[in-house]
Amino acid sequence: MTKVDDGLELASLLDEYLIAPNPENARLTRAVEGVDHSGMVTQISVVEERPLTIYLNRQEIVTAMTIGDYPDYLALGFLRNQGMLHDSDVITAIDYDEELETVVVRTEVETSYEEKLQKKTRTSGCAVGTVFGDMMEGLEGVRLPEVEVRSSWLYALAHKINRTPSLYLEAGAIHGTILCQQDRPLVYMEDVGRHNAVDKIAGWIQSTGTDVSDKILYTTGRLTSEMVIKTAMMGIPVLVSRSGFTAWGVEIAREVGLTLIGRMRGKRFICLSGEDRLLRDIDPKNAPEEHKKHRRKSSDG
Amino acid sequence: MTKVDDGLELASLLDEYLIAPNPENARLTRAVEGVDHSGMVTQISVVEERPLTIYLNRQEIVTAMTIGDYPDYLALGFLRNQGMLHDSDVITAIDYDEELETVVVRTEVETSYEEKLQKKTRTSGCAVGTVFGDMMEGLEGVRLPEVEVRSSWLYALAHKINRTPSLYLEAGAIHGTILCQQDRPLVYMEDVGRHNAVDKIAGWIQSTGTDVSDKILYTTGRLTSEMVIKTAMMGIPVLVSRSGFTAWGVEIAREVGLTLIGRMRGKRFICLSGEDRLLRDIDPKNAPEEHKKHRRKSSDG
Numbered sequence: 255m256t257k258v259d260d261g262l263e264l265a266s267l268l269d270e271y272l273i274a275p276n277p278e279n280a281r282l283t284r285a286v287e288g289v290d291h292s293g294m295v296t297q298i299s300v301v302e303e304r305p306l307t308i309y310l311n312r313q314e315i316v317t318a319m320t321i322g323d324y325p326d327y328l329a330l331g332f333l334r335n336q337g338m339l340h341d342s343d344v345i346t347a348i349d350y351d352e353e354l355e356t357v358v359v360r361t362e363v364e365t366s367y368e369e370k371l372q373k374k375t376r377t378s379g380c381a382v383g384t385v386f387g388d389m390m391e392g393l394e395g396v397r398l399p400e401v402e403v404r405s406s407w408l409y410a411l412a413h414k415i416n417r418t419p420s421l422y423l424e425a426g427a428i429h430g431t432i433l434c435q436q437d438r439p440l441v442y443m444e445d446v447g448r449h450n451a452v453d454k455i456a457g458w459i460q461s462t463g464t465d466v467s468d469k470i471l472y473t474t475g476r477l478t479s480e481m482v483i484k485t486a487m488m489g490i491p492v493l494v495s496r497s498g499f500t501a502w503g504v505e506i507a508r509e510v511g512l513t514l515i516g517r518m519r520g521k522r523f524i525c526l527s528g529e530d531r532l533l534r535d536i537d538p539k540n541a542p543e544e545h546k547k548h549r550r551k552s553s554d555g
Numbered sequence: 556m557t558k559v560d561d562g563l564e565l566a567s568l569l570d571e572y573l574i575a576p577n578p579e580n581a582r583l584t585r586a587v588e589g590v591d592h593s594g595m596v597t598q599i600s601v602v603e604e605r606p607l608t609i610y611l612n613r614q615e616i617v618t619a620m621t622i623g624d625y626p627d628y629l630a631l632g633f634l635r636n637q638g639m640l641h642d643s644d645v646i647t648a649i650d651y652d653e654e655l656e657t658v659v660v661r662t663e664v665e666t667s668y669e670e671k672l673q674k675k676t677r678t679s680g681c682a683v684g685t686v687f688g689d690m691m692e693g694l695e696g697v698r699l700p701e702v703e704v705r706s707s708w709l710y711a712l713a714h715k716i717n718r719t720p721s722l723y724l725e726a727g728a729i730h731g732t733i734l735c736q737q738d739r740p741l742v743y744m745e746d747v748g749r750h751n752a753v754d755k756i757a758g759w760i761q762s763t764g765t766d767v768s769d770k771i772l773y774t775t776g777r778l779t780s781e782m783v784i785k786t787a788m789m790g791i792p793v794l795v796s797r798s799g800f801t802a803w804g805v806e807i808a809r810e811v812g813l814t815l816i817g818r819m820r821g822k823r824f825i826c827l828s829g830e831d832r833l834l835r836d837i838d839p840k841n842a843p844e845e846h847k848k849h850r851r852k853s854s855d856g
Contacts, residue, residue: 284802288827291706298825303801304778331715336781407590407739426818427777427799446779446801476728479604479620498728500747501585517727520811524599526589538592 255548267414268312273441273458275420275430282321283425299425303446308341309331309358311353313368320450324443325350327457328450329357335456335484337392338367365548370488393483398491398511399467403528406536408494410437411472411519420444422474431455433490434470448475459488477503477516486510494518494530499526519542559751568715574662574742574759576721576731583622584726586729600726605621609633610659621751622722622729625744626651630658630752636757636785638693641669694784699792699812701767701847704829707837709795711738712773713819722743723775732756734791735771749776753785757800760789767791780816787811793829795819800827821845 268274277293283299291297303320304322308315309327315338322330326348333339342361351357375483411434421444422428433441435453443454452473459466471485477495479502485493486506492513498548499516504526515530521538569575574817591597595832605623609630610618616639621629621667627649633639652658663847684703712735722729722745730749734756735741752772760767771793772786778796780803786794793814800817805827808815814829822839 285801286800286827287807288825289833290826291822291824291835293835296825298800298827300800300805303803337788425799428802429777446777476747480601482694498726499587499599500728501587502600502844503606504601521592523592524589524597525591526587526599529590532590534592534594552660 258407259498264419267418270414270438271440271442273443274418274423275442275444277419277421277424279323279498282323282421288432288519289493298437301421301425301428301446304388305355307354307356307477309356310368311358311360313371318450319446320392321445324454324457325357327443327461328445329359329457330460331453331456331458332450333359334460335487336454337487339365342386364371382530390483390491391486392433393506393510396510398486399482400511400531401468401491401513403513403515403532404436404536405523405532405534405538405541407434407437408515408518408523409521409536409538409541411439411470411494414439415442415472416544430474432471432472433459435468436470440469448473449480449484451475452488456488457482466537470494476500476515477507479503479506482510482512482514483504486512491531494523560696565718565720568719571715571739572719572741574744576717576723576743576745577624578722578725579719580624583624586662587856589789598606598833602726602729602747606656608655610657611669612659612661614672620747621750622746622805624756625758626658628744628755628762629746630660630758631761632676632754632757632759633751634660635761636754636788638788640666652705656815692782693788694807694811697787697811699787699790701812701832702769702792702814704771704793704814705837706815706824706833706835706839706842708735708738708771709816709819709824710837710839710842712740712795713797713845716743716773717845719743731775732762733773734767736769740773742771747773750781750785750787752776753782753789757789771795774798776800778808778815779808780804783794783807783811783813783815787813792832795824822831 266438282302284302285297286300287297302321303319305317306320308316310333330348337462343365345361349358380424401430415432417545420430422430428444428446429451430444431451432439441455441458443451446453457509471490472494474496476497477499482503496518507527513531515523521541523531538544573774583603585603586598587601606618607621607626608618611634631649643824644666647659650659716733721731723731729745729747730743730752732752733740740758741841742755742756743751746752767790771790772791773795775797776802777798783804795816797819808828814832816824816826818825822842826833
C-alpha cells in the first residue's frame with residue numbers, strides 16, 4: 255500500500271474524503287514541452303483552463319475560467335454565493351454542454367435576480383456592477399453559529415491536506431479549498447481561481463443539502479473580502495488559510511462572527527476573528543512538522 | 556545609507572525605478588490585532604482592500620477590489636486590456652471620486668463598446684459575458700515584436716525586485732507586477748488582485764505613451780490566460796513569473812509570439828514559449844542566490 259512519507263497510509267487518508275482531488279484525470283492537466291534554465295528540454299505538467307459561461311435560465315451571467323471539473327457545482331455555487339439564487343428558488347435542472355462550454359441553471363419560476371437585472375439593465379445597462387452589491391446585500395443580518403474550534407484539528411487538517419495527492423502537487427498553479435469537519439477533510443476542490451474552488455464547494459453543499467453549521471473551510475488562497483463573504487454566505491462558521499489577510503476581509507469576518515485564522519504554516523498561525531471560540535488544546539511544539547516538499551510554493555500566486 | 560542585506564545600496568536600487576512601491580503610504584495598510592499560535596496577542600499589518608466602480612462615460616462597467624492607489628491608471632488600463640477602449644478613442648478626462656469610490660473615464664465621443672453594450676443589453680441583458688469575448692477579439696492578428704531576452708537580465712531583475720521594499724514585504728497577501736527594460740525595473744505596481752496590478756501598469760503605459768516593444772513584464776502571479784492576454788494586449792513581448800502556468804496561457808503565448816518564462820526561483824526557470832528569442836548569456840551557477848527572507852510565501856495565493 256502506498257505510503258506517504260511520514261508513514262501515514264495514503265489509502266486510509268483518502269478514505270476520510272467524500273470527494274478527493276483526481277490528479278489522474280487526464281482532462282485536467284496537459285504535458286507541455288519547454289526548456290529549463292540549464293538549456294535542457296523538459297516536459298512539465300500544467301493545469302488546463304477553460305471558459306465556462308454560466309446562465310441563470312435564459313440570462314447569461316458570467317464566463318468563468320475553470321479547470322472544468324464539476325461545472326454543475328461551480329454554476330450552482332457561484333449563483334448562490336453571489337446572492338443570485340435563494341433557498342426559495344426551486345432548481346429544476348442544471349444542464350452542462352461540454353461542447354458549447356455553457357452550464358444553465360434552471361429554476362421553476364423566474365428569480366428575483368433576473369427581474370432586478372432586467373430593471374437594472376434598462377437603467378445603467380450593465381449587470382457587472384450589481385454582482386458586488388448583491389453579495390453585500392446577501393450578508394445583511396448574517397450571524398454565523400458560535401462553534402468551538404480546536405487548534406489540534408487545524409494542525410491535523412493541514413497535515414492531512416498537504417499530503418493528499420492533488421493537481422497542485424502534480425502541476426502547481428492551482429488553488430485548493432477543502433470543506434472539513436473537526437480534524438477530517440471531507441470535500442477537496444481545486445481550481446485555477448480560488449473563488450471557483452469555493453463555489454464548487456458551495457454547489458456541493460447545496461446539492462447534497464449538507465448542514466455546514468459545524469464545518470470548517472480550509473483554503474490555500476488569501477483571506478480577501480470575497481473569500482470571507484462567500485464563506486459567510488455558505489453559513490460556514492470557520493475559515494482557515496495558509497495565506498494572509500486583507501483589512502476588509504478581517505472587518506467582515508468580525509461583523510458576521512466568522513472565526514478567521516490565517517498564515518497557518520507548520521506550527522504557526524494567527525487568529526484575527528473569533529479568538530473566544532478557538533480552543534488551544536495542543537502545544538504547538540507537539541504539532542506535526544510541515545515537510546518541505548509539501549510546502550506550497552508561490553505558484554499558488 | 557540603508558543597506559539591503561546583500562550590501563546592495565537601497566537608494567541606488569530605488570533610483571532605477573520611475574515608480575516604486577510605497578509601503579509607507581498609511582492608506583494602503585492597516586494594523587490589526589490578533590492572537591498567534593502560542594496564544595500571544597500580536598499586531599500585524601494587513602493590506603487594505605476597497606471597492607472601486609469603473610465607469611466608461613455614463614456606462615457602469617465593473618466594481619474592482621483594489622488597494623486603492625492609482626485608480627486612474629487602474630480604470631484606464633482595465634478598459635484598454637478588456638478591449639473596451641482603443642487607440643482611436645480620445646480620452647478627455649479621468650475623474651476619481653474617493654468618497655463615492657468611483658472612477659469615470661470620459662471619451663470625446665461614445666465608444667464602439669458602449670454602442671455594442673447597449674445592443675447586447677437589449678438582447679441578453681448582461682455585459683459580463685461580453686467582457687471575455689472582447690478580450691479574445693482584441694487578440695485577433697496580434698503578433699508581438701521579436702526581441703531578444705537575456706537570462707542575465709532575468710536573474711538581475713528577480714534579484715532587484717525581491718529586494719525592493721514593497722507592500723508584500725510589509726504585509727504580504729498581495730501581488731506585484733513590474734514593467735522592466737533589460738535588467739532595469741521601471742514601474743512596480745502592487746494590488747490584491749494580480750490583474751489590477753497589471754491593469755495599473757497598462758494605464759501608466761497608456762498615460763505616458765511609453766513604447767513597450769522592448770520591455771519585459773515581471774509578475775509574481777500565475778501565468779493564466781488572463782495574464783497572457785493582458786500582456787499581449789499591452790504589446791509587451793516578454794512575460795516572466797515566479798509562478799506556474801496554465802495550459803491555455805501557454806497556448807495563447809505561442810500563438811501571439813509572447814516569450815513566456817515561469818517558475819523562476821533562484822537559479823531555476825522554465826521557458827515554454829519563445830525559446831529561440833532567449834539568449835542564455837550567464838551560467839546559472841553564477842546567477843545571484845535568492846535569500847530565504849526574500850522568497851515569496853504562499854501568502855501570494
